[in-house]
Amino acid sequence: PAFTLALVGRPNVGKSTLFNRLVGRRAALVDDRPGVTRDRREGQGRLFDLVFTVVDTAGLEDVTDDSLEARMRRQTEKAVEQADAILMMIDARAGVTPLDSHFADQLRRAHKPVLLAANKSEGKAGETGRLEAYALGLGEPIALSAEHGLGLDELYEFLAPHI
Ligand code: GDP
Ligand code: MG
Numbered sequence: 001p002a003f004t005l006a007l008v009g010r011p012n013v014g015k016s017t018l019f020n021r022l023v024g025r026r027a028a029l030v031d032d033r034p035g036v037t038r039d040r041r042e043g044q045g046r047l048f049d050l051v052f053t054v055v056d057t058a059g060l061e062d063v064t065d066d067s068l069e070a071r072m073r074r075q076t077e078k079a080v081e082q083a084d085a086i087l088m089m090i091d092a093r094a095g096v097t098p099l100d101s102h103f104a105d106q107l108r109r110a111h112k113p114v115l116l117a118a119n120k121s122e123g124k125a126g127e128t129g130r131l132e133a134y135a136l137g138l139g140e141p142i143a144l145s146a147e148h149g150l151g152l153d154e155l156y157e158f159l160a161p162h163i
Contacts, residue, residue: 001052003085003162004054004083005052005053005054005055005086006057006083007019007056007057007087008076008080008107009057009088009090009103010072010097013091014089014091014119014144014147017147018119018144019041019054022045022054023044023046024046041055041056042055047159050156050159050160050163052163055079055082055083057072057079069102072103076103080107083112085115085158086110086115087115088103088104088114088116088117089117089144090118090119090129090136090141091129092118092119092120092121092130093129094129095132108137108138113158113162115138115154115158116138116141116142117144117155118130119144119146121150121151122150126143127143130143
């Protein structure tokens with residue numbers, strides 16, 4: 001599909017869990033040649049009647065000596081360039097971290113549609129973190145649970161006008 005959604009965020013926020021939920025078994029490694037950085041996966045995502053390409057940025061497989069922040073910045077740049085829309089995820093249970101703020105700064109300059117998702121929001125544990133995420137300046141954070149499939153209707157409402 002022509003429309004591409006990139007999943008962006010620091011390690012451990014739940015990007016791959018959401019990727020797997022959207023893509024199921026239709027995933028493919030972008031590049032699995034030996035020695036080539038497997039820095040992202042893409043696949044055909046489905047959400048209700050929408051069909052689109054999803055890109056999962058992996059984060060830690062980049063084997064340079066650069067800082068995590070520098071690696072993630074490069075990876076995010078690539079993903080954003082390729083994407084029509086971006087879903088930035090935070091871990092609502094962990095709250096907003098400095099790395100989340102760096103991502104948000106980068107994404108605000110991308111001039112592409114961005115939806116902010118406070119993942120791990122099942123139950124009440126994520127509510128404080130979700131409210132903190134307003135400070136990232138990316139609009140109203142949706143409450144998402146990639147693991148339990150909550151918040152997908154709001155993701156749908158974000159995507160539908162663009163696809
Ligand atoms: P990634 O590094 O951003 O790709 O994050 P992963 O998808 O690998 O998830 C990191 C950890 O968070 C794993 O242990 C997941 O099971 C867990 N996780 C992902 N989504 C959720 C969620 O919605 N709720 C909770 N409680 N845990 C989650
Ligand atoms: Mg991952």
